Amino acid sequence: MEIEDFERYSEIITNWIANYYREIRNFPVLSQVKPREIFDSLPTNPPEEPEPFEKIFEDFQNIILKGVTHWQHPRFFAYFPANTSFPSILAEFLTSALGIQAMMWITSPSAAELEEKVMDWLKKMIHLSENFHGVIQDTASTSTLVAILTAREKATNFEINKNGFSNQKFTVYCSEEAHSSIEKAVKIAGIGSNNLRKIPVDEKFSMKTGLLEQAIKEDVQNGFKPICIVGAFGTTGSTAVDPLEQIGEIANRYGIWYHIDGAMVGSALILPEFQHYLKGINTADSFVFNPHKWLFTNFDCSAFFVKDKRALLETFQLTPSYLATDFDRQVNNYRDWGIQLGRRFRALKLWFVLRSFGIKGLQDKLRYHISLAKQLEKEIRSDGRFEILAPVNFNTICFRYKPTDANLTDSELNEINKNLLDKINASGFAFLSHTTLKNKFTLRFSIGQTNTTSEDVLNTWKLIQNLVGR
DSSP states (O other): OOHHHHHHHHHHHHHHHHHHHHHGGGSOSSOOOOTTHHHHHSOSSOOSSOOOHHHHHHHHHHTGGGGOOOTTSTTBOSSSOOOOOHHHHHHHHHHHHHTOOOSSGGGOHHHHHHHHHHHHHHHHHTTOOTTOEEEEESOHHHHHHHHHHHHHHHHTTTHHHHHOOSSOOEEEEEETTSOHHHHHHHHHTTSOGGGEEEEOBOTTSOBOHHHHHHHHHHHHHTTOEEEEEEEEBSOTTTOOBOOHHHHHHHHHHHTOEEEEEOTTGGGGGGSGGGGGGHHHHTTOSEEEEOHHHHSSOOSOOEEEEESOHHHHHHHHOOOOGGGOOTTTTTSOOGGGGSSOSSOOOTHHHHHHHHHHHHHHHHHHHHHHHHHHHHHHHHHHHHSTTEEEOSOOOSSEEEEEEOOTTSOOOHHHHHHHHHHHHHHHHHTSSOBOEEEEETTEEEEEEEOOOTTOOHHHHHHHHHHHHHHHOO
């Protein structure tokens, strides 16, 4: 493709994207294809000769688009959002065009220094302690793994990195409602999933700190070495918040690394009304949240903060001669701040978003989503056939259908609600996901897509009511 062709086709693509967002409500939110349908629609062998761009783009529209679940659809209410915005999309154009491999300062000084600056901005926006140092990771899962690996090395004076495991018996702690990435990180870090202690939760699905301390004491007595506690600032199931300050006190008392996972809910800290949580968050050794979830920045962009930068660097830093430069002592080489050597230029899209929205614009968006959640909560409570199953702390409502005219067991209700969810998603009108809370199949309605309106929420609620019969 010549540059003149690129210029012409890029205009076609840009126009298509604009029209896609104009017409996005006309697409089924959840892809309606069957397994292997897309695979079987594609040729068995790659082309021997170059194919015209027009044909490639035609196949994108006719084949690939059918198998897309539209995460940017305003009626995408599943999981947590992975949202974007037009400033972020435009920044991604530039990121792709520049093709930067931002592994260290010398490979693109702007990438390194802009990352340092936007992380400082985020720290100020959420009023995080000045003791924290920030870096952009790809996901919160990676950030949690980085935290646990750093905790492991600090607890052993960095011996495992040098000599490997011997007879150490480590333990890590989280609530039974914590994200599965914690168990995955424990497995990858060599600690073993059997040594992850999942602490029971209270009626609000928050960790019981008394049972946490009891578990730590028992492990110490049995020859284990507790190395990390992971607190939840917004669990995946219900956005429950653990007692962060009390956990911090326990971690400090026993000399245990304290990591807080705020993957989605952490964005809410830009709102003054949620900054009372900071007293607990600032007790942590590390903290993560994802601007790619609720700050309108393209996936992937995970904001990871750590207090002990030396421990982080000593865990991950490795400088072969071919990567050494004269500037290394003066700059941040972010390849040393995590697992990856190669790094994308993620800071650019975040910079575009922060400048385009401003703090006030971001606050207005988040408050609007939270108000929609409260509005929906009120609607659900007013319909006696449904029940709210968890506190609506932020923008996610956990509920189920529970007809009042039938004496049904939880098992029967679980099947009814699973069938209801299947009908909602098969309609193509909206997409919800589920969780299990105290053995109850629970519908999750998470409101955070950039362009969601009150009409999108209420029309989806009407669909749900119609599916159970009014």
